[in-house]
Amino acid sequence: MKYHLISLGCQMNASDGERVRTVIEQMGYTYTEQEEDANLIGILACSVRQNAIDKVYSKIHKWNKWKNKTNLITFVSGCVLPSDHEKFLKLFDIIFKMKDLPNLPEMIQQYGITTPNGIQNGYDVQNDQIAEFWNVKPDYASDFEAFVPIQNGCDKFCSFCAVPYTRGREVSRPSVEIINEVRSLVERGYKSITLLGQNVNSYGLDKPDTEIMFPELLRQVGEIGNEMGTEFWVYFTSPHPRDMTDEVIEVISQYKCLAKQIHLPLQSGDDKLLIAMNRKHGLEKYRQSVSTIRRLIPEATLFTDIIVGFTGETDEQFDATRAAMKEFDFNMAYIAKYSPRPGALSHRWFDSIPLETKKDRHQVLTQDLKLSSRSYNDSMIDKTYRVLVRAAAKHDGYLAGLTEGKINVRFLSDNTDLIGQIVNVKIKSAIAFSVEGDLIA
């Protein structure tokens, strides 16, 4: 019995995919790269962009044609808009919410067509281990980098985003499980662990009486680092500026294993555009958080997300974003040209900024970003950094990795045994977005 799984979109889907694999493999399925060979095909959908949605439709139409020739079960989960949900019900055999993952084996076994799995009784669907989604042990894609979901869903309702409608409200995973998973990863030698959620720093807010809050969760993770004494870096993404408290920043500054890299989405540098985006914070709140970061963790790198060309964005408003870009000296910004996302509130608002203007603004902002990135990277020259080696670089004979601050580094070495290890690299040259150095023995 073979299965094929496609995870579209964000890291959250990729992380959920690791858990889906575990559940399916526990049923006796083995993974195949070839869709054509699979008896079970699943897709974790993404509703952020129309082309990702179109891909789901094109795939399922193709798979449904194959059903004339083969016994095939198809399923879909992930971010599904209510309007697509209705249509998927008719197209897919199984549609489930990620929280119902533990019931997937039952859904497959009882699907009602003869499949090898339908007639075998070997798999205990009541398996205690997977009684809850969060308990499903993921089949991590890497053996040195892992993503640990800590929270799912979002209550923020940014007007450009459909996540609150597709993933539902914020639900925090029990902290005990998170701590256990992080501890177990560290014990197994993982070097980079990312706490993942649509709104990580809202952690615990949905269970104010029974759960710890995000700063305390970070503190407990930090304590694991102190206890173990090994070197590893813990990141979190994505936080919301509204819930970014000084306490979170203080905790990061206090523990060695909490990575000194912060991703804080700004989206726009103009207060009124932030209102239209329904971000529920202004530039001043963002400025305060950045100033606390600079004060308590001066070595921290700062990443952000920006949308250019949002409905109604004037030249002056775009200039305000440029000014913010300059003021905050970002190391990296994921700059998106606004496109109305199906299911999001702003989808029905007139998309007033022409594509050409969006492209121009994207280009201008990217140039600004290059300057701030380059200036930071230049300051790294002649210094030695700890670098997590991740892969062979595109250029032959080089390895590529990331510093704790997630700056791309490459260095001359063909020793692929170093992949997954943290090594010393002395930086000798820099360009925007990356640096090059020498491996120090």
Place this chain on the structure above:
Amino acid sequence: MKSHQVINLRHLTPSAYIIRLEKKNFTFKTGQYITLGFSGSIDRREYSIYSAEQDDYIEVLIKDVENGLLSKKLKKCKPGDMLDIDGAFGHFSLKDDEVKNKKFMFICTGTGISPVHSFIHTHPEMDYTLLHGIRHKEEAYEKETYDSNRYVLCTSGENTGDFNGRVTEYLLKNPVSPDTICYLCGNCHMIYEAYDILEKQGVKLGPIHTEVYF
């Protein structure tokens, strides 16, 4: 998503109407919105809840929009029809501790008065001023349900309100004290303008709450 039966429709003007739906076990925080659509249909739109938290029904105030899809269709629904409700969503809501001891300024245009109606009828004891910006006096939806000493009707299309002009013009002439908690709801252009005025008058973004309809 749950199906709720339509109890009745109240037509306030040729274009604005209120749909009352059975509540079942639906709960919400005053100021929040729902998404609404015909049962089984994929077309859904956001509507602020007009009724109070304690009412045993749900009401929404809708204005049919020219060339609009759903606002026109919903106007034709009849008692007994089933509508699907999802929610309640959003953060345009009051803080419990502020309700008792703060001064509020509600600034809204058109159907943007809907969540404000819900605020005031959920907490009748609130200390508030309500600025309702409309073009013509018939859009003063259920004006009689507000305390007339606290309600300022700003009409921009004719001189029939308490103030002849837009809500933003009223604000310029009648500055707000910086410790006022302000809620702005409706058309984004009014919200942007009012935001600038309030900021100049010393009100910080923290106490300015916004809900953009379009």
